[in-house]
Amino acid sequence: MAAEVAGKSPESVETDRLAARLAREITGDVLFDRFSRGRYATDASFYQIVPSGVVVPKTMDEALRALAIARGEGVKVTPRGGGTSQCGQTVNDGLVVDLSKHLNRILSLDVEGRTCVVEPGIVLDDLNRQLRKHGLWFPVDVSTASRATIGGMAGNNSCGGRSLRYGTMRDNTLSMEAALADGTLSRFGEVSHDLSDLDASESVRPLFRDMLELGAREAEEIAARFPKVQRRVGGYNLDALVPRNARNNMAHLLVGSEGTLAFTTKVELKLWPVIRNKALGICHFGSFYEAMDAAQHLVKLKPIAVELVDRTMIALGRDIAMFKPIINAAIKGDPDAVLVVEFAEEDQADNLVRLKQLSELMGDLGFGWNNEPRKWGGVVEITEPALQGGIADFRAAGLNVMMSMKQEGKPVSFVEDCAVPLPHLADYTQRLNEVFAKHGTSGTMYAHASEGCLHVRPVLNLKLEKDVKAMRAIAEEAFALVREYKGSHSGEHGDGLVRSEFHETMFGERLVADFKEVKQRFDPEGVLNPGKIVDAPRMDDRSLFRFKPDYRVGELTTKLDWSAYPGAGGGFQGAVEMCNNNGACRKLEGGVMCPSYRATRNEKDVTRGRANTLRLAISGQLGPDALSSDEMMETLKLCVSCKACRHECPTGVDMAKMKIEVLAARAASHGLTLRDRLVGYLPRYAGLAARFAPLANLRNRSPLLRKLFERFAGISARRALPAFRSDVFVPRAGSVGPESGREVVLFADTFNRIYERENLEAATRVLVAGGYRVHMPRPASGNRPLCCGRTFLSAGLVDEARSELDRLVAAFAPFAARGVPIVGLEPSCLLTLRDELASLRKDNDAKAVGAHALTFEEFLVREAEADRLQLPLGVVADKAMVHGHCHQKSFGAFKPVEQVLRLVPGLEVETIESSCCGMAGAFGYGADTYDASIEMAELSLLPAVRRADQNTLVVADGTSCRHQIHDGTKREALHVARVLAMSLDRAEGNSTSTAAKETSHG
Ligand SMILES: Cc1cc2nc3c(=O)[nH]c(=O)nc-3n(C[C@H](O)[C@H](O)[C@H](O)COP(=O)(O)OP(=O)(O)OC[C@H]3O[C@@H](n4cnc5c(N)ncnc54)[C@H](O)[C@@H]3O)c2cc1C
Ligand code: SF4
């Protein structure tokens, strides 16, 4: 018992002691501060339990030492992977051990034998990327593959969409090494019933013996009560202990045990050859019921998956421009639902035969394109890989749109993965819908129809007692239906806090007593993740919810428009609460989100960690003034405001915009740092600095000044600042280009104007050569050039940004009113007119300016598509490697960059698969962020540029991106406008133009 220390409870004394011991003995992160603990209090469920602390061990030895220390201090331990569990498996008080950051290697790989041994923290996509070159993959392809870890997948007995062929995690786990709560490290694998193949000295022998005896003793009860569906992941896998075969695999008892029995240290996996050929049959149905009923027949053709897409999702797809052509190609007429049937035999000819059989089968089942609605239907065959990929993307995006509801009520996961035998799927679905309707709600359905596993989340507002009651009632009624159909109440996502309570109803008293016996035998002191699977609290215990009964957000002063969302701060609360912790921002490759996480792999540095911190802060759970605190600044420090989350987060969490609010709150309460002033006010002093350029640039040349700048302004001495020049670009007074040419406004942004006038000159040249009349409007009053206010926003100076935008709108609105496009070169500046401007001004002038704002390339593509662009272009190089600015990617403005480059004759265009360049405005210059900036750039961008040969053009539209590329590789990257200007020069035989000269050494 801990002694009372002045003002401290015994628990907090114990926690302090635990923290101190861990910090002494562990080199990995030991996180016991309120902010960090808050970030580990949630998973993708609706629960929230704040742990006493978090350890992020660097080695497995450290992980096991943390377990031993916690046990010694009487503290519970919960292992954690990606934290994407939907049922609250990963939240608990006590110590959370995060294995995802460091313990993520493949330890051995046997290509011939198709097996590998991995550490539990490895992410599935990462594993499969490494296996692909050997023609192998691990096929338990969960939808969260980009962030789910093998340890977590084993913990939950996860299942992929293709489990019909490949089975669940249990079917693909050969053995495990795991530590028991008392620290005993053992191998869990195949053993004979009499354990004769186990060494007599094995300490785990008595445990195995007891478990196998339990399996033999309970064989009949297990046979009677365990649902006979493949998708049964609830409870402990007692069926693995039954003496059915000659041998039992003890690892299969650990699979699905949700961290409650042992702490997994290694997993041996069964691997499969990669799928090479596929064919899809899109089976159409005029009636949803008929679709669900047909599934039982379609599986007889042995597809690897049968996935349901319903009417709502098809409608969502039709509304999204990029999916419209896919829907048009894949969907015929107006079906109530379709089943996407996937065949993947080694030989494509086999797949095609099965497609034919599928059409025949649909005919035999009475479906035809000319039938009455109930029996209307047929098959659309999809064999082109691109369209198959498009359908997969559409399904993923459709789900995202459903998850992005902005209202208070949200789709809630608690009966979301029940599975019933296929012959009952149609009736079950119909009756479940009736249950929802009875309780005043509904939910969009999608299903792994091949396994009878139905995904559905009814819409509820869990902040309201009445909706919590409805949730409980729906759960009870839904599980009663599942029981009636002899199905599984937990068909994919596990038990956690949401379902464990119902085990007795589903499995019966006796089996639940057996579950308790297993837990007691493995972990008598209840150290490992207690309260899951056995001895669980009520699922509707609101004290365990993320939104507890006393959850409140006080009034907040905000600067931007959040009115699309509900809640305090003009809707800021609702925007923050959009994060449902699904973890998509933890992906390690593909897209841009989230570059800071990719560099550090810290929960603090990912969109989810930031959104959770903000939610806790605005609801007063992190103490007073948490929103503008130092800890909050630390939480947002590495957010480079790339806006990738706005585009890629399934629920549209826009952290870059939220960061502006936090910076504004900070500026209001703490004032500005010198660096904020230097960055924010750049547009205001740039003119003066240009006049005294040699003086202003002294800092770059003097090591002493660099050091002083680092000390007093926080600007890294290791960075050269962009050099001021006296010959800044001055927008022309009149217009240029043919009098009768189509009009266009060219926005001379601050960065290109003061640092790289060549880009603006090149753009003018290209536009004039294309026959356009180019306007560069000046401000209505004063001489200071126009600016979008971006730098002010990055320092939280929202009012200053607004006044810059007011000047800009006043100058551009008359052109926008006439329908003249407003074209900009710097993506972040131009896109401010489409993004933050709308958040600051709602008037028609601002709307018109936003609506007419186009990036240079968007404008050219639009003109080319309208057959209005004639540019005499010549050959400039064989190849260009292009890096997209994050804001271009976030606003779908990157594709036009590739399209415009492809206008250049003979130019092969290769896109660098990069996330953010890491420079991100002023981020890369910060003394405290320099290292992270370089790490981000080194993830993919800089290595790719270094691989480019000297004759290859390196193209990047962002000022910051070009600086980062130069700093990291000494290569000069070019704006697309410069490439086009060079190309015009070449066509005219003028190879000595400025642009060409400056590039030739690049
Ligand atoms: C949008 C969405 C879609 C999903 N789709 C699917 C799907 O298609 N199929 C599916 O099966 N699931 C799905 N899930 C659920 C979840 O993503 C999976 O269960 C996933 O495998 C969990 O992996 P994780 O690394 O996040 O595990 P975590 O959530 O971190 O942990 C899961 C469990 O494993 C335990 N655990 C973790 N590491 C260890 C260890 N080393 N030793 C012992 N126990 C450990 C934890 O304590 C916890 O109980 C989905 C979830 C979301 C949010
Ligand atoms: S920020 Fe978005 S992607 Fe990340 S966990 Fe939250 S909802 Fe998911």
Ligand code: SF4
């Ligand atoms: S803006 Fe970029 S860095 Fe910031 S949270 Fe979003 S994805 Fe991550």
